[in-house]
Amino acid sequence: MKFLTTISALLGLAAASPLDPEPPLKRATQALQQVTGFGTNPSNTKMYIYVPATLAASPPIIVAIHYCTGTANGYYSGSPYAQLADQKGFIVIYPESPYSGTCWDVSSKSALSHDGGGDSNSIANMVTYALDKYQGDATKVFVTGSSSGAMMTNVMAATYPEMFAAGIAYSGVAAGCFMSASNAVDGWNNSCATGQSTATAAKWASVVTDMYPGYNGTRPKMQIYHGSADTTLAPRNYNETIKQWVGVFGYDENAPVTTQANSPQNGYTTYTYGDHLVGIYAQGVGHTVPIRGADDMKFFGL
Ligand SMILES: *[C@@H]1O[C@H](CO)[C@@H](O)[C@H](O)[C@H]1NC(C)=O
Ligand SMILES: *[C@@H]1O[C@H](CO)[C@@H](O)[C@H](O)[C@H]1NC(C)=O
Ligand SMILES: *[C@@H]1O[C@H](CO)[C@@H](O)[C@H](O)[C@H]1NC(C)=O
Secondary structure: OHHHHHHHHHHOOOOOOOOOOOOOOOOOOOOOEEEOOOOOOOOOOEEEEEOOOOOOOOOOEEEEEOOOOOOHHHHHHHOOHHHHHHHHOOEEEEEEOOOOOOOOOOOOOOOOOOOOOOHHHHHHHHHHHHHHHOOOOOOOEEEEEEOHHHHHHHHHHHHOOOOOOEEEEEOOOOOOOOOOOOOOOOOOOHHHHOOOOOOOHHHHHHHHHOOOOOOOOOOOEEEEEEEOOOOOOOOHHHHHHHHHHHHHHOOOOOOOOEEEEOOOOOOEEEEEEEOOEEEEEEOOOOOOOOOOHHHHHHHHOO
16 A cells, blocks of 8 residues: 555655545654653563643553564554544553563463563553653553453453553453463463363453452453454454453353444444453454454543
8 A cells, every 4th residue: 555655646646546545544743752760660671652742631541562573663653542642632651572572471470460570560560650750540541452462451451450441452362361381481372372271251260360369449341352263363262351351240151231243343243241341253354353443442431
């Protein structure tokens, strides 16, 4: 598309040429900034932040977490959150993984524990820093991500339930599904990726509650997207993730409150289990389900 646009420009064709039917993605107006010294950073994760020119009074915060091989800058330019921040005045935090291959550590005991000293701990400290520095609204902190970032979204919701009001995971796995028997940091878990790690809702829920023992406060509401043609993280991971949050919230995995076919678009089915859980299964979609920025804003209440 970029190539065609360049050709159009060279030939002096009108900007809205039929070769290029999609309106161009609006650019964010501000640059991404790196923040050093945001507080304790046990796993050496990098922090980047997007602060729109017009900030809401007491701004909400969205943590947007990149996929494997991704970067903060790649997710900033390839996802809609910065442009939406320009419209709505919230802040976006883009953490960047410290590992070669740049997946997230969702396998070590540290990462899978509240204040355990892993990536999840570093990301939580970024949120605390931004809330303080920009007088953010602590009741409007959200987390989202794609693929490895979706795995981390589930992990953040499990390890820091007091911090987040809602999470949206695009094509991830259940929190703890990638756990490493040998406590590897940033490990790959083939049994989970291929959809062989299955458990009951009660078991998956205990994986979550064990990440922050004794926590009895509210937990973020969750929206889980997955494609039925995902060959990287088997579609079965959708079902296991749904079971996990069904178990946490005490819903019935076999009885969604509503099932909407062809919603939010043709081929997608939306299952609502209760106030705190929505699953969206995308028939025929591979890895990863494309981000739906406007719908995310609705789910977050922004
Ligand atoms: C992969 O994760 C599962 C839980 O989903 C765990 O039981 C298993 O031990 C892990 N595999 C390895 C090789 O660590
Ligand atoms: C929740 O945990 C806090 C802190 O441990 C405790 O003081 C409180 O009694 C607990 N509340 C309930 C309803 O269990
Ligand atoms: C997983 O969930 C989807 C959507 O509800 C369903 O179509 C599919 O049959 C389920 N897969 C398994 C293995 O239960």
